[in-house]
Amino acid sequence: MKCVLCGGKTVQKQVDYKELEIPFGKFKAEACEKCGESYFDEHTAEEIQQKSKQLGLFGLAKKTTVAEVGNSMAIRIPKDLASFLSLKKGVEVTLTPKSKHGLEIQA
Numbered sequence: 001m002k003c004v005l006c007g008g009k010t011v012q013k014q015v016d017y018k019e020l021e022i023p024f025g026k027f028k029a030e031a032c033e034k035c036g037e038s039y040f041d042e043h044t045a046e047e048i049q050q051k052s053k054q055l056g057l058f059g060l061a062k063k064t065t066v067a068e069v070g071n072s073m074a075i076r077i078p079k080d081l082a083s084f085l086s087l088k089k090g091v092e093v094t095l096t097p098k099s100k101h102g103l104e105i106q107a
């Protein structure tokens with residue numbers, strides 16, 4: 001097949017897959033020789049999603065709303081996301097703006 005991103009040729013390959021920096025192992029994929037992008041078939045994509053669910057990583061991205069507390073803005077972090085990040089009350093975190101629309105929270 002042709003790479004959707006760059007139009008390069010893809011070859012069948014075993015590729016390492018990780019999600020949120022957690023290695024899932026090797027999976028069969030079509031990998032682009034030019035840019036390195038990997039494409040999984042439907043069956044493999046499903047297998048990866050199952051594993052993601054098993055590890056509690058699936059669906060961690062969530063919408064939340066900004067609240068106002070005194071002079072600061074507060075963002076509620078959903079419980080499953082907090083427990084994935086081992087965030088507890090009183091833990092100090094560093095907030096780093098990544099762009100005009102992105103914020104990194106480092107525990």
Ligand SMILES: [Zn+2]
Pocket residue numbers: 003004005006007008032033034035036037
């Ligand atoms: Zn490519």
